[in-house]
Amino acid sequence: MSLYRNAVWFLNGIHQYTRKGYESALRDFEPKDLDVSVVGRSFMITGANSGIGRATAMAIAQKGGTVHMVCRNKDKAEEARADIVSESGNTEVHVHIVDMSETHKVWEFAEAFKRQYPALNVLINNAGCMVHKREVNAEGLEKNFATNTMGVFILTQTLIPLLQKSRDPRVITVSSGGMLVHKLRVDDLQSEKDYFDGVMVYAQNKRQQVVLTQEWAQANPDIHFSAMHPGWVDTAAVSTSMPQFHQMMGKRLRSAEQGADTVVWLASSRAAARTRSGQFFQDRTPVPAHLPLAWTHSSAEDIQVFMTQMENLGRSFTENLM
Numbered sequence: 001m002s003l004y005r006n007a008v009w010f011l012n013g014i015h016q017y018t019r020k021g022y023e024s025a026l027r028d029f030e031p032k033d034l035d036v037s038v039v040g041r042s043f044m045i046t047g048a049n050s051g052i053g054r055a056t057a058m059a060i061a062q063k064g065g066t067v068h069m070v071c072r073n074k075d076k077a078e079e080a081r082a083d084i085v086s087e088s089g090n091t092e093v094h095v096h097i098v099d100m101s102e103t104h105k106v107w108e109f110a111e112a113f114k115r116q117y118p119a120l121n122v123l124i125n126n127a128g129c130m131v132h133k134r135e136v137n138a139e140g141l142e143k144n145f146a147t148n149t150m151g152v153f154i155l156t157q158t159l160i161p162l163l164q165k166s167r168d169p170r171v172i173t174v175s176s177g178g179m180l181v182h183k184l185r186v187d188d189l190q191s192e193k194d195y196f197d198g199v200m201v202y203a204q205n206k207r208q209q210v211v212l213t214q215e216w217a218q219a220n221p222d223i224h225f226s227a228m229h230p231g232w233v234d235t236a237a238v239s240t241s242m243p244q245f246h247q248m249m250g251k252r253l254r255s256a257e258q259g260a261d262t263v264v265w266l267a268s269s270r271a272a273a274r275t276r277s278g279q280f281f282q283d284r285t286p287v288p289a290h291l292p293l294a295w296t297h298s299s300a301e302d303i304q305v306f307m308t309q310m311e312n313l314g315r316s317f318t319e320n321l322m
């Protein structure tokens with residue numbers, strides 16, 4: 001990864017990804033965009049008990065939507081649900097306990113959800129992790145990849161038929177601006193070849209999410225797909241996985257609500273539905289998924305190799321993925 005890419009990215013970040021960056025972008029927001037009711041629409045949000053996911057779940061519940069919180073820890077999920085119900089007055093908030101790093105279980109959950117519910121209007125892939133030591137899940141997949149990429153792939157792929165049956169279907173994936181400094185790598189999805197660096201693996205996973213979003217958009221023109229960067233947000237993920245960065249940025253970090261703003265806009269506004277499917281967003285605006293002169297573009301062949309690996313891996317852990 002070049003010094004140039006890192007320097008451009010960090011300078012962009014200081015201007016745009018911080019609380020100040022949000023406040024500056026806010027001046028161009030159309031306030032009426034979020035003045036919508038989503039009564040009768042259902043939203044699945046992974047990692048909905050904290051940070052950006054929780055702020056998104058709260059905003060959707062306040063707008064009258066049915067919320068499906070997909071969480072790993074039952075106690076934390078129930079506590080967050082109770083807060084959301086009491087603050088929003090909306091009782092259509094449901095908890096589902098799923099560990100997104102357990103590939104086969106993600107698929108079982110998605111299959112059961114399809115049988116139980118007649119519709120799903122919006123899927124929000126928000127859960128994410130940055131594990132600094134190489135660990136593998138029960139299927140032998142590296143933990144960051146299993147959670148950030150394979151879990152997102154299996155959940156989305158399995159729910160596509162249900163989304164297609166629903167009105168105005170959308171899929172939003174919370175990626176990260178960190179992916180801008182990384183080119184898609186197709187030769188080491190399990191991070192076995194080089195020295196293991198959790199920050200790099202996470203950023204590679206976030207690039208993979210952006211590529212998946214572009215490919216899904218092409219393959220499924222009846223669903224609106226988007227990936228987004230929430231900015232640098234003061235959440236548990238940042239304070240525990242990047243404590244030095246958290247301390248250095250301090251009050252310059254965005255609030256969870258500011259980080260969730262574009263997720264909520266993509267999930268609920270009519271303006272978002274009018275944008276081209278498959279794009280990468282920052283502060284309600286489609287932005288390039290590559291920095292200028294950063295050499296992070298992938299060949300069509302590499303993207304095909306990546307998608308084939310995802311499909312083959314996915315098939316090996318499920319019975320009827322595609």
Ligand SMILES: NC(=O)c1ccc[n+]([C@@H]2O[C@H](COP(=O)([O-])OP(=O)(O)OC[C@H]3O[C@@H](n4cnc5c(N)ncnc54)[C@H](O)[C@@H]3O)[C@@H](O)[C@H]2O)c1
Nearest residue numbers: 047050051052072099100101126127128176232233235237
């Ligand atoms: N906070 C930031 O500055 C920032 C920047 C860029 C991207 N993001 C992305 O935003 C998303 C939300 O993170 P956040 O910052 O709100 O942090 P957070 O720690 O508050 O939320 C992450 C959520 O994901 C859940 N999660 C993690 N692993 C899981 C698993 N295996 N199964 C089920 N749930 C799991 C956690 O329980 C938690 O609810 C993540 O995808 C993260 O990568 C955050």
